[in-house]
Amino acid sequence: MEQPTFGVIGGGSWATAIVKMLCENLETVGWYMRSVYAVEHIKREQHNPSYLSSVEFKTEQLKLSTDINEIIAYADILIFAVPSAFIGSELNNVNTSLEHKIIISAIKGIMPESGKLLGDHFNTAYHIPLENIGVIAGPCHAEEVALERLSYLTIACAKEKNAKIVAKHLSSDYIKCTTSDDIIGIEYAATLKNIYAIAAGIAHGLGYGDNFQAVLMSNAIREIKRYVKSAHKMKRDINSSAYLGDLLVTGYSVFSRNRMFGNMIGKGYTVKSAQMEMSMVAEGYYAAKSAKDLNETRKKKAKTPIIDAVHEILYKGKEPKKVFKKLIEQLD
Amino acid sequence: MEQPTFGVIGGGSWATAIVKMLCENLETVGWYMRSVYAVEHIKREQHNPSYLSSVEFKTEQLKLSTDINEIIAYADILIFAVPSAFIGSELNNVNTSLEHKIIISAIKGIMPESGKLLGDHFNTAYHIPLENIGVIAGPCHAEEVALERLSYLTIACAKEKNAKIVAKHLSSDYIKCTTSDDIIGIEYAATLKNIYAIAAGIAHGLGYGDNFQAVLMSNAIREIKRYVKSAHKMKRDINSSAYLGDLLVTGYSVFSRNRMFGNMIGKGYTVKSAQMEMSMVAEGYYAAKSAKDLNETRKKKAKTPIIDAVHEILYKGKEPKKVFKKLIEQLD
Numbered sequence: 311m312e313q314p315t316f317g318v319i320g321g322g323s324w325a326t327a328i329v330k331m332l333c334e335n336l337e338t339v340g341w342y343m344r345s346v347y348a349v350e351h352i353k354r355e356q357h358n359p360s361y362l363s364s365v366e367f368k369t370e371q372l373k374l375s376t377d378i379n380e381i382i383a384y385a386d387i388l389i390f391a392v393p394s395a396f397i398g399s400e401l402n403n404v405n406t407s408l409e410h411k412i413i414i415s416a417i418k419g420i421m422p423e424s425g426k427l428l429g430d431h432f433n434t435a436y437h438i439p440l441e442n443i444g445v446i447a448g449p450c451h452a453e454e455v456a457l458e459r460l461s462y463l464t465i466a467c468a469k470e471k472n473a474k475i476v477a478k479h480l481s482s483d484y485i486k487c488t489t490s491d492d493i494i495g496i497e498y499a500a501t502l503k504n505i506y507a508i509a510a511g512i513a514h515g516l517g518y519g520d521n522f523q524a525v526l527m528s529n530a531i532r533e534i535k536r537y538v539k540s541a542h543k544m545k546r547d548i549n550s551s552a553y554l555g556d557l558l559v560t561g562y563s564v565f566s567r568n569r570m571f572g573n574m575i576g577k578g579y580t581v582k583s584a585q586m587e588m589s590m591v592a593e594g595y596y597a598a599k600s601a602k603d604l605n606e607t608r609k610k611k612a613k614t615p616i617i618d619a620v621h622e623i624l625y626k627g628k629e630p631k632k633v634f635k636k637l638i639e640q641l642d
Numbered sequence: 643m644e645q646p647t648f649g650v651i652g653g654g655s656w657a658t659a660i661v662k663m664l665c666e667n668l669e670t671v672g673w674y675m676r677s678v679y680a681v682e683h684i685k686r687e688q689h690n691p692s693y694l695s696s697v698e699f700k701t702e703q704l705k706l707s708t709d710i711n712e713i714i715a716y717a718d719i720l721i722f723a724v725p726s727a728f729i730g731s732e733l734n735n736v737n738t739s740l741e742h743k744i745i746i747s748a749i750k751g752i753m754p755e756s757g758k759l760l761g762d763h764f765n766t767a768y769h770i771p772l773e774n775i776g777v778i779a780g781p782c783h784a785e786e787v788a789l790e791r792l793s794y795l796t797i798a799c800a801k802e803k804n805a806k807i808v809a810k811h812l813s814s815d816y817i818k819c820t821t822s823d824d825i826i827g828i829e830y831a832a833t834l835k836n837i838y839a840i841a842a843g844i845a846h847g848l849g850y851g852d853n854f855q856a857v858l859m860s861n862a863i864r865e866i867k868r869y870v871k872s873a874h875k876m877k878r879d880i881n882s883s884a885y886l887g888d889l890l891v892t893g894y895s896v897f898s899r900n901r902m903f904g905n906m907i908g909k910g911y912t913v914k915s916a917q918m919e920m921s922m923v924a925e926g927y928y929a930a931k932s933a934k935d936l937n938e939t940r941k942k943k944a945k946t947p948i949i950d951a952v953h954e955i956l957y958k959g960k961e962p963k964k965v966f967k968k969l970i971e972q973l974d
Contacts, residue, residue, distance in 0.1 A: 449856035459851035460970060488974045519791035524781035524891035528883045535881070549867070549881070551860045551974060559856035562894055638792060642820045642883060 314412075314475060316340060317385030319378065319400065321348050323361035324416055325391035327452035330362075333371050334482040340373045342381035344400075349374045362456040379406040387412040387476060389446065390428060394419030395591060397428065408436050412472055414465075416446040418500040419593040420600035427497045441469035444476060445497045447552040449559035458484045464552035466490040466497075490552060494542040499534050499553040502601055502617070504594030506530040507560045507568035509616050512623065512630050514569075515576020522638075527561050529616060529641045536612040537605065568594040575623060576630050598624050615640040646744075646807060648672060649717030651710065651732065653680050655693035656748055657723035659784035662694070665703050666814040672705045674713035676732075681706045694788040711738040719744040719808060721778065722760060726751030727923060729760065740768050744804055746797075748778040750832040751925040752932035759829045773801035776808060777829045779884040781891035790816045796884035798822040798829075822884060826874040831866050831885040834933055834949070836926030838862040839892045839900035841948050844955065844962050846901075847908020859893050861948060861973045868944040869937065900926040907955060908962050930956050947972040
C-alpha cells in the first residue's frame with residue numbers, strides 16, 4: 311500500500327477534524343456525510359455549516375459524497391466517525407464489499423443494537439479480520455484540532471503496520487500520533503470515559519466540588535483498569551494518554567455533552583427531560599447500559615461502583631442524591 | 643492515648659481548614675500562628691482575618707497562641723501546616739522537647755535549607771522515630787473544606803495505628819480519611835505535583851489547550867510513579883487519591899498559586915517579575931530545584947522530562963517556548 315486512499319464516514323465535529331488532519335498529508339480525502347445540504351455548503355463555502363465551521367477546506371482536496379457506498383468503494387482505509395447511535399442505520403445502506411478494507415473506528419461508544427464495540431461488530435458481522443481493524447483514541451477535543459492546538463492521538467491496531475500507516479497520515483505539526491496494539495482496551499476506555507463524564511456532571515449538579523471531582527477521576531481510572539483487564543487481559547499502562555488522558559480531557563471538560571447531561575440530572579431534571587433539552591443524546595447514556603450489561607456476562611466481573619451508580623440513576627429511576635450518598639462510601 | 647491533644651502549627655488557609663476539621667471532633671484544639679493581629683482578630687471576631695474568613699470558630703474550642711513552644715508543650719500530636727519556605731525559621735524558635743510527640747506534616751514541599759521532606763528532616767534533625775512521623779495528603783483545596791464540601795484525605799504513617807488516630811479526629815460528614823503506610827511516596831507526590839501545576843500553567847500561558855493538558859497530566863503521573871519508585875520502592879497504586887487525585891486537583895485548579903505562577907512565566911514574565919507579582923512564592927518553585935537535585939544524587943535516576951523542563955525554565959533562564967518545543971517530543 312504505497313499511498314493508501316482514505317475515506318471518512320460522518321459529518322460531525324470529530325469527522326470534520328479527522329478530514330482536516332488527513333488533508334495536511336493527502337492530495338485527496340474521501341468524505342461521506344448524510345446531509346445533502348452540508349455537502350453543498352462545503353462545496354460552495356469551503357466549510358462545514360454545522361461543525362468546526364472555522365475550518366476552511368480546499369474543496370479540490372475533498373471527494374465529498376452523500377452515498378456511503380461511493381466512499382467505501384473509493385477508500386482503502388475507512389475511518390468511521392458517526393455517533394454510535396447512528397452507525398447501525400448507516401451500515402444498513404452499505405452494499406459495497408468491505409473485504410480488504412482497513413476499518414478504523416473513531417466512534418467512542420458501543421452500538422446500541424449489538425451491544426458491541428465497533429471493531430468487534432465489524433469482525434463478527436462483516437468478517438473483517440481483526441488485523442485490519444483499528445481504533446483512533448484521544449485525548450482530543452475536535453474544537454482544538456480546528457484551532458491547530460497540539461494534540462496527541464493513539465492509533466491502535468492488532469497489526470502494528472496498519473496502525474503506523476494511519477498514524478503517518480494523521481500526523482502533522484499539531485498532531486502527534488503514537489501506536490498501540492491494545493485495540494480492545496483502548497476502545498473500551500474511550501467508551502467508558504463518557505460514563506465517568508456523566509458521573510462528574512451529576513456530582514457537579516449535586517453540589518460536589520473540585521476535591522471530590524479529583525477523587526472521582528482517581529477512582530474512575532482504577533475502575534477502567536479493572537474493567538478492561540476483565541475484558542481483555544494484557545500488559546498495558548492505564549496511565550497512557552489513550553486511557554487516562556482521554557478520561558481527563560472529557561471528565562474535566564465543561565463542554566462535554568456527557569458532562570452537561572449528567573449536570574442536568576444532578577440538578578434534578580429527569581432523564582427524559584434532560585435528553586429533550588439536548589440536541590444529541592450523550593454517548594455515555596448508551597454506554598452505561600451496554601458496559602453494565604457486558605460486565606454482568608463476565609465470569610470475573612469487574613468492580614465498577616461508579617458505572618453501577620450512573621446505571622441506577624439513568625435506568626432504574628433512582629434518585630441521584632441517594633445513589634451518590636452510597637457511592638461516596640465506596641470511593642477512596 | 644485515650645484522647646490525644648492536637649496542635650496545629652500555621653495560620654494560612656490549609657492550617658485554618660485543619661483546625662476546622664479538628665473542631666468537629668475535639669473539645670479543644672491548639673493553634674499556633676505567628677501573627678498577633680490574627681490571633682486577636684480570631685478571639686474577637688471568631689474567624690481568621692486573612693484566610694477562609696467565612697469559617698466561624700467557637701473561640702472557647704481554640705487554644706490560640708503566638709508562642710510555638712506553648713502549643714508544642716500542649717499537644718500530643720502536632721500538625722505542621724506552614725509553607726516549606728518558613729518552616730526552618732519557625733523551627734528555630736522551638737526550645738520545647740519534641741520527644742514523644744507525633745509529628746504530622748501537612749506541608750506540601752521540600753525544606754529549601756535542607757533539601758529534605760519534612761518527615762525526613764524531623765527524623766534526622768530532631769531524632770523523632772519514623773513511626774511517630776506522618777503526613778496528611780489531599781486532594782483537598784482548603785477553600786472547599788471551608789464550604790464543607792466532601793473531601794477525601796489520606797493520612798500516611800509508618801505505624802498504622804498513629805495514622806488511624808489522626809484519621810479518626812479529622813473525619814466528619816464532609817471529610818473522609820483513608821490511611822496508608824507510604825509516607826515517603828505520598829510526601830514526594832504531594833511535593834512534585836506543584837511542579838506539574840507550574841508546567842500546566844506554563845503550557846496554558848504558551849497557548850497549549852485542554853488536549854495537551856490531559857497529555858501533560860497523563861505523563862506527569864507516570865513521572866511521579868518513576869520518581870517515587872526510585873526514591874522508595876514499595877507496592878503502591880499511584881492512581882490512588884493521594885497521588886493521582888492530588889495531582890489533578892492542583893493541576894486542574896485555576897486558583898492554584900503554582901499554576902498562576904507558571905502561567906505568568908508562559909506569558910513572558912521573567913521568574914523574578916512573576917514572583918514579585920505574587921504575594922507568596924509558589925511551593926513548586928523550590929520543589930523544582932530540590933526534586934531535580936535529589937534525583938541527580940540517585941544511583942538509578944528517574945526519567946523526569948517535565949521536571950527537567952520546568953527546572954531549565956526557572957533556574958537556567960531558558961526560554962519557555964523553546965523548552966516546551968523539546969518537551970512535547972518526549973511526551974506521548
